[in-house]
Amino acid sequence: MTAAPMNEPAPLADLALEREIAGLLVQALNLEVAAADIDPNAPLYGEGLGLDSIDILEVALVVSKHYGIQLRADNEENHQIFRSLRHLAEYIAGQRTK
Amino acid sequence: MTAAAAHALPIFTHGDATARIAHRRGAAVSAREFLADARELAARLPASRHVLNACVDRYRFAVGFAACLMTGKISLLPSTHTPETIRRLGEYAPDAFCLTDDRGCEIALDKFLCREDPAPGARSRPRRNDEAAIPWQVPVIDPAQVAAIVFTSGSTGMPLPYPKTWGKLVRCVRDRAELLGLLDGRAHTLIGTVPPQHMFGFESTVLIALQSANALTAERPFYPADVCAALAAAPQPRVFVSTPVHLRALITSGLAMPPVELLICATAPLDAQLAREAERQFDCTLLEIYGSTETGQIARRRTAHSALFSLWPGVRLHAGGGQTVAQGGHVEQPTALGDIIEITGEDTFLLHGRSADLVNVAGKRSSLSFLNHELNAIDGVLDGAFFVREPHDAGGTDVARLAAVVVAPTLDAQTLVLALRRRVDPVFMPRPLLFVDRLPRNATGKLPQESLRALVEPAEPLLPIAIDPAHPAFAGHFPGMPIVPGVVLLDAALHALALDGTSPCEIVSAKFLGVVRPGEEIGLKRQLLASGSIQFDLLCGERCIATGLLRAR
Numbered sequence: 064m065t066a067a068p069m070n071e072p073a074p075l076a077d078l079a080l081e082r083e084i085a086g087l088l089v090q091a092l093n094l095e096v097a098a099a100d101i102d103p104n105a106p107l108y109g110e111g112l113g114l115d116s117i118d119i120l121e122v123a124l125v126v127s128k129h130y131g132i133q134l135r136a137d138n139e140e141n142h143q144i145f146r147s148l149r150h151l152a153e154y155i156a157g158q159r160t161k
Numbered sequence: 162m163t164a165a166a167a168h169a170l171p172i173f174t175h176g177d178a179t180a181r182i183a184h185r186r187g188a189a190v191s192a193r194e195f196l197a198d199a200r201e202l203a204a205r206l207p208a209s210r211h212v213l214n215a216c217v218d219r220y221r222f223a224v225g226f227a228a229c230l231m232t233g234k235i236s237l238l239p240s241t242h243t244p245e246t247i248r249r250l251g252e253y254a255p256d257a258f259c260l261t262d263d264r265g266c267e268i269a270l271d272k273f274l275c276r277e278d279p280a281p282g283a284r285s286r287p288r289r290n291d292e293a294a295i296p297w298q299v300p301v302i303d304p305a306q307v308a309a310i311v312f313t314s315g316s317t318g319m320p321l322p323y324p325k326t327w328g329k330l331v332r333c334v335r336d337r338a339e340l341l342g343l344l345d346g347r348a349h350t351l352i353g354t355v356p357p358q359h360m361f362g363f364e365s366t367v368l369i370a371l372q373s374a375n376a377l378t379a380e381r382p383f384y385p386a387d388v389c390a391a392l393a394a395a396p397q398p399r400v401f402v403s404t405p406v407h408l409r410a411l412i413t414s415g416l417a418m419p420p421v422e423l424l425i426c427a428t429a430p431l432d433a434q435l436a437r438e439a440e441r442q443f444d445c446t447l448l449e450i451y452g453s454t455e456t457g458q459i460a461r462r463r464t465a466h467s468a469l470f471s472l473w474p475g476v477r478l479h480a481g482g483g484q485t486v487a488q489g490g491h492v493e494q495p496t497a498l499g500d501i502i503e504i505t506g507e508d509t510f511l512l513h514g515r516s517a518d519l520v521n522v523a524g525k526r527s528s529l530s531f532l533n534h535e536l537n538a539i540d541g542v543l544d545g546a547f548f549v550r551e552p553h554d555a556g557g558t559d560v561a562r563l564a565a566v567v568v569a570p571t572l573d574a575q576t577l578v579l580a581l582r583r584r585v586d587p588v589f590m591p592r593p594l595l596f597v598d599r600l601p602r603n604a605t606g607k608l609p610q611e612s613l614r615a616l617v618e619p620a621e622p623l624l625p626i627a628i629d630p631a632h633p634a635f636a637g638h639f640p641g642m643p644i645v646p647g648v649v650l651l652d653a654a655l656h657a658l659a660l661d662g663t664s665p666c667e668i669v670s671a672k673f674l675g676v677v678r679p680g681e682e683i684g685l686k687r688q689l690l691a692s693g694s695i696q697f698d699l700l701c702g703e704r705c706i707a708t709g710l711l712r713a714r
Contacts, residue, residue, distance in 0.1 A: 092599070116383070116604050120410045123384045127414060133386035 081152040088148075091125045092118050103149040119145065131160035169301035170331045172199070172227050173371040178297045182371070183220045184350050184395055185379035190220065196299065199227035206232055207273060211254035211310075213237050213247075215358065216262045220379035221275050222357040223367050225260045230302050230327065236309040238358060242268060253322065304328025311360050311454050323455050331372055333457045333491035334364055336473050338373035340461070341423060341448070343400070349375040349422070350395040353402035354382060359605065360454050361427045365402045375400075385414035398422040401443065405431045406606045412438050420444045426464075427452065429606040430512065436464035451512065453499065456492050460510070472508040480504060501530055535584040536565060539577065544568040544600050547591060548613035564617050565591030566600055593617060623684025623700060624657045626650075630679045645677040650707055654699060657685050658711070671709035677701050 085098035088107075108119065122145075123134045132155060135141065144154045175182050175192035183190040202224055206212075212234050216222040229236050237257060239246050247269050250257060259270040266272055302308070308327040338344050351370050355362035370377035382391040388411060392399060399421040403411075408426060411418065412435070421443050426436075427450040440447045451470050452458035460470040472478065475490030478498075485502040488495040501513040513530065529547050536545040545567035569577060574594060582590065601612040628645055635643035651671055677683060683706070687697045699707040 120384070120406070123386075124410060124413060127385070127416075133414075133416065134384045135390075136383045136387050 077149075077152055077156060080156055081148055084152050084155065085148055087125050087129060088122065091121050101148055103152075104147045106147060107145045107151065122151075126155065129161075130155050130158070132158045168328075169303055170327060171299040171301050172196075172230055173299060173374070175299075175374045180374060181348055181376045181396075183223070183377050183379060185218075185220045187394055189376070189396075192299075193297065195220075195224065195227070198224045199231065202275065203228035203231045206234065206260075207258055207271075209234070209256040209258050209271075211235050211237055211257035213239070213242075213250065213257055213259045213268065213270060215242065215259050215266060215268055216275060217356075217381065218262050218379050219353070219357050219366060219377055219381060221262045223371065223377060225275065226367065227371075229260075230306070230308055231300050233306065235307050235324075238309055238311045238360060238363060242358070244269060302327045304331070309363075311363075325457075329491050329493060330364075330368060330457075333473075334369040334372045336475070336490065337364075337458060338369050338375075340473065341400075341425070343369065343373045343375055347398055348396070349373075349398050349400050350378060351375060351400045351402060352378045352382070352388075352391050352395050352421075354388060354407045355402060355404060355428070355605075356381065359428075360457065361450070361452070361605075362402070364458060365425055365427070365450070385411050385416050389416050389419060392419040392421060400425065402426075404428045404605055405435065406604075408439050409435060412442050418442045418444075423448065425450060427458070431464050433464055433468070440465045453496075456487050456496050456498070459487055459490075459492065468511060469505060469509045470512060472510070474508075477508070478502065478504050478510055485510075501528065532563070532565075532585055532589055536567065536581060538584070539569075539572075539580045541572040542567055542569045542577070546600055546608050546613060547589075548610050550592075550614065550617065563589055563591050564593055564595070564613075566595045566597050566613060566616055568597060568599060570598075623686055626653045626657050626683040626685050626699065628653050628679065628683065632679070635679050643679050645679060645681075647671070647673045647707070650677065650683075650699060651709070653683075654685055654697060654707075654709070655711075658687065658695065658697070667712045669710040669712050671707065673707045675701065675704050675706040677706050 081103055082098065085101045085103075088101070089098045107122075126132050126134060134144070140154060143150050145151065173182060173192065173195070178191065178193040178196075180192045181189040182192045182195045206228055210233070212225070212229050214222055214225045214229070214236050216225050226236055228234075237250060237254060239250055251270060257270055259266065259268045259272045260275065261268070261272055262275045264274065304327050306327045307324045308330055309325045310322050311325060312322055343349055351366055353362060353366035355366060357363050357367045367377055369375070376396075378391065378395055380391055382388040388407075392401060397420075399419075400423045401421045402425045405426060405428070408424075408431070422445055424439060424443050424445050424447040426439075426447060431447075431449045436447050436449065446463060447465060448461045449464040450458045451460040451462070458473070459476045460472045462468070462470045473490055476487055476492055477489045478485050478487055480486075484497040485500065485504070486495045486497050503511040503513060505511055529549075532547040533545065536542060536547065545565060547563050547565045550564050567577065574596065578590070578594060581594075595616060597616065600608055601616065602608050603612070628649060632645075632649060634646050634649055638644060638646050650673070651668070655666075681701050684700045685697055686700060687695050695711045697709055697711070698705050
């Protein structure tokens, strides 16, 4: 699946991380889609991947376990993080401690 | 002084104007400030009698609730804010308006926005001086005043209204505050992950703080790190109010939980193992509360140590007519509980599951709790639930059948059906048995019957629509690019519904939404409305190509 034209193409290293995160989400949330089929620019919350607040709580656990990041709701970036898989991957790439 | 006024109950029990009534944005809010905020809001509220208090900030919610009490308004507490619930709420109380602290609030009622807060740190000092001049007098409310109307949560089907008088609400939380040790003279801080809009959150994070001279916390932490920060920021001793879903996330987060004095959990049955781990990590006692929308909270247990629930003083249970009925204490009327309960002593019982939907299929009786238990007991089933499918035809002889959804990634349908057949009577076998990746639990972990039904309704067989690929209309509509004309579609739909000529009808409306080419498969989905009209959709694969409404003449 290719990125929408309005988005900058992601560097290769980020693509690998994106894939890895997609795999973790599919596994943790028992999603019906294949990891490779998640549109990296589609919203994760609500429409798009259709995650709800219980899923998001689950994602927070996955992100802390694998990357050592504790998500916070009062973080300015929080709204951005779940805008898409790509945003989540970018956030993780910038904040990861493991 | 009138008899009613003599028994009138104050909005809050903080005896001193400087007592801390809330903790917000890292600072204490005094009872005097709270009262000033409530008076100010009360003076501005619209005249309507019913209010949907949607404030996300728990302090704003509490101020809104107090302002409504002071002006005789009734707070509506539906279990969800879905568009359908709001639509029904609007029908129930046409004058209802929505009190909100969110400019982007999407609730489809007239909205009234709370005053916005000054910038952090700039909390109006001058106003506080003005207030000091006003005599300190906490408003009192007639216990017979209807303060709130709660609605059953939907896990039992359609929501039903239950009016709550101020006296009943106060009595319930005061009794409980005493039992939980919140009246020991120390100023506790209550922190909750539950919203104040649901009965449990309303009682346990707002009302109880107001009626036990303790402090509520405005923020509603969500992520485990938020919860840790909110707990750490709250003055001790702390009371933490949460749900099994959140507790599970917290204890698996790997974060060190700040110590709390008491943990209160409700909304869905709590697993004993989870309760023990939560007690260990929070270094406190965890009490699980049992209650219902109809009765409020009536019992508690220390889940880590005992499966037995103990009733609040004065509340008694008795079995009657196949149900368990609660009465006494704050439960003024005998009220049936929608659960399978085994009464084990004068004030103790065991909870065996929900009996809200006792099922009766063709004269055979069972309960969804029992069936769910059997389904979940099958090796390989991770989660599963039965639900009742209503007969399709309102006037027909169709009986209600059961369906089920199941999370069982390692099982195939045949294996599961065989295993289930061994456990349940053939009439209760689910039709269909739907494999899903997760059940549609709501934010509090409950499974509304409506959501379950929605999973299978689209799977209803569609009526096939036959259109002759050699229909003469195609030649001219359009030359070289044939498209099925709307009138041909409509004609075929009427044929499929057997409404041509034999039963006269009127096409009330028809909308054509998409293009269909000759030879494409078309299916018709219909719904018989209570009025006797038929609503239909024409589907081409996933696409809805036309929709309409027919009325019998």
